[in-house]
Amino acid sequence: MSRPIQAHIDLSALQNNLRVARRTASSRIMAVIKANAYGHGLLRVAEALNEAEGFALLDVRDAIALREAGFRQTILLLEGFFDAEELPLLAEYELGSVIHSTRQLAMLDACPRRNSLEVWLKINTGMNRLGFAPEQVPAAMEKLRKHPAVRDITLMTHFSHADEPEGVAEQLELFKGLTAAYRLPRSLANSAALLRYPSTHSEWVRPGIMLYGASPFADASAQQLGLRPVMTLTSEIISVRELKAGDRVGYAGLFRADKTMRIGTVACGYADGYPRHAPTGTPIQVNGQRTRTLGRVSMDMLSVDLSEIPDADIGSPVTLWGTGLSVEEVAKSAGTISYELMCALTARVPVKY
Ligand SMILES: *Cc1c(COP(=O)(O)O)cnc(C)c1O
Numbered sequence: 079m080s081r082p083i084q085a086h087i088d089l090s091a092l093q094n095n096l097r098v099a100r101r102t103a104s105s106r107i108m109a110v111i112k113a114n115a116y117g118h119g120l121l122r123v124a125e126a127l128n129e130a131e132g133f134a135l136l137d138v139r140d141a142i143a144l145r146e147a148g149f150r151q152t153i154l155l156l157e158g159f160f161d162a163e164e165l166p167l168l169a170e171y172e173l174g175s176v177i178h179s180t181r182q183l184a185m186l187d188a189c190p191r192r193n194s195l196e197v198w199l200k201i202n203t204g205m206n207r208l209g210f211a212p213e214q215v216p217a218a219m220e221k222l223r224k225h226p227a228v229r230d231i232t233l234m235t236h237f238s239h240a241d242e243p244e245g246v247a248e249q250l251e252l253f254k255g256l257t258a259a260y261r262l263p264r265s266l267a268n269s270a271a272l273l274r275y276p277s278t279h280s281e282w283v284r285p286g287i288m289l290y291g292a293s294p295f296a297d298a299s300a301q302q303l304g305l306r307p308v309m310t311l312t313s314e315i316i317s318v319r320e321l322k323a324g325d326r327v328g329y330a331g332l333f334r335a336d337k338t339m340r341i342g343t344v345a346c347g348y349a350d351g352y353p354r355h356a357p358t359g360t361p362i363q364v365n366g367q368r369t370r371t372l373g374r375v376s377m378d379m380l381s382v383d384l385s386e387i388p389d390a391d392i393g394s395p396v397t398l399w400g401t402g403l404s405v406e407e408v409a410k411s412a413g414t415i416s417y418e419l420m421c422a423l424t425a426r427v428p429v430k431y
Contacts, residue, residue, distance in 0.1 A: 082314035083346050085429045086400070087118050089126040091306035095289045096127055098304045103272050103279045108132035108154060108265065110286030117351075117420040118290060118309055121147055122431055127289065134284055138164055138173065145171045154198060157208065162188035169194035169227075176200050176234070178208040183218060189227035197222055198232045198265070201256060203249040205238040215256050232263045232282065240270035241294040246278055270294040273303060292405055292416035300404060309420055310400025311352075311427070314393055315364065317343040318384065327381050328373035333358050340384045344396045347378040351422040352398060353412035356380075360411040363397040364390045 099107055109130040110116075115123035120140055124133060124147070132152035135141060141153045158176040159165060162185040168175055169189060174196035177183060189195055199218060202209030210218050222228050235253045237246050250266070257264060265282035267275070272283045273294070287293075291307040293300040300307065321327070321335040342364065348354040352375055360371040364387050372381040384390045399405040405416040412419075 080428075081345050082312075082316070083350055083427055084312055085423055085427050086310045086312065087122065087429060087431050088306070088308050088310070088401075089122065089431055091291055091308045092118075092123060092126045092289060094304075094306050095291050095308070096130065099269075099272060099283065099285045099288060103267070103276070103283045105267075105279045105281055105283040106131035108134050108152065108282050108284045109289055110134045110156075110268075110284055112136050112156060112286070113421045116286065116290050116417065117423040119429060119431070120144075124149060132174075132282070138167060141173045142167065142171050145173075152196070158182055159185065161185075165189040165195075165227075166191075172196070174198055174232075176208070177218075177222070178202075178210065180210075180214070180218070183221055186221075186225055186227055192226045193229045195227045196230055196232075197228050198234050201233065201235045201253060203235045203252045203256075205236050205249075207236070209235065212252065212256055219260065230262075231260075232265055233257045233260065234265040234282075237266065237268060237271050237278075240268055240275065240278075241296075246271055246275050250275070250278060268294070287417055290416075290420060292420070300406065307400045307405065309405070309423070310402075311346070311350075311398040311423070312400070313344050313346040313396045313398065315342040315382075315384075315390060315396060316345045316379075316392060318390070318392055326373075329376060330374060333373035333381070340388075341372060342382050342384045342390060342394070344380050344382055344398075345378070346380055346396070346398055347376045349377045349424060350427050351419070351424045352380065353409075353414060353419060353422070355414070356408065356412040361403055361407055363403045365394050366397075366402065368403065 107130045109127045112135045134154040134156050154174040169191045176198045178200040200209040240246050263281035267278040267283040269285045269288035271278040291305045321339050323337050325335045327333040346352050354375045367387050369383050399408045409416045409419050
């Protein structure tokens with residue numbers, strides 16, 4: 079017997095969610111698989127999403143691993159290259175690169191091959207993270223269009239508010255104005271924009287979170303959007319006890335019983351990726367029944383209220399998030415977002431596909 083925690087990855091749910099993206103946008107789909115496919119496993123996810131026209135990630139070694147595994151799609155490095163020494167690799171493995179800075183533009187001259195590089199010019203339309211300022215775009219375009227190493231150019235931007243009431247209007251208008259003069263493919267939409275703003279779809283969409291079955295919106299559940307959870311994190315109860323009124327639970331005794339109650343200890347803690355900041359009352363499922371966490375999450379364990387689940391005992395199954403309990407709900411209770419919980423799953427958790 080090993081420690082009972084496990085992450086189950088439902089590859090058919092992943093394919094369902096890709097179909098939702100496909101039905102919603104007629105664009106080519108660049109599946110975002112950065113951060114080890116949001117914690118789900120890079121190569122297994124890429125295999126399941128093989129019908130996507132492209133993959134986007136950050137690490138050139140991951141991109142090469144995809145090529146070596148036989149993927150022929152467009153592969154895009156979302157932060158581009160960091161060093162001129164990477165350019166020969168981009169040419170050799172036919173990897174697309176975001177170019178977001180004049181520093182990268184200057185490094186382009188080190189590219190050894192003519193007509194080899196697929197460039198995604200990133201324009202800053204308000205996110206203020208990466209990208210050329212609007213007034214820098216004409217000069218950057220001039221340089222790219224003349225550059226012998228550049229094979230083709232796609233224009234892209236990223237939205238800061240696509241998941242919020244404020245929406246995309248301002249950034250979309252700015253992007254349209256800046257790019258109207260160029261007859262080139264464009265890419266704007268993350269999951270939220272893909273689902274809510276058809277006017278952003280253009281040639282390429284870049285869904286991430288929706289593929290993994292979580293909603294990007296506070297006001298719409300994954301289920302309402304037709305998305306199915308891909309990752310389900312489960313474990314078991316490994317200890318059960320009775321508390322008297324006044325007894326306290328866990329480090330710093332953060333939870334105090336105000337009456338007699340029955341509690342259980344779950345084999346899952348922050349070293350597995352469960353958020354330490356999840357307070358008492360965070361939803362959790364035992365024996366398929368919803369209950370709450372109690373007190374502080376420890377490194378390897380957390381406590382749950384079993385008062386209303388009398389048949390729960392050592393060995394009872396626990397769902398931390400996933401099918402039956404949305405990751406968004408757990409994230410919200412812990413003051414974070416589903417993205418962070420999925421990415422935070424640690425290497426010691428066995429993954430079953
Ligand atoms: C992460 C990322 C995405 C995907 O965003 P989701 O909200 O997960 O859909 C798209 N584009 C860029 C540039 C990103 O960094």
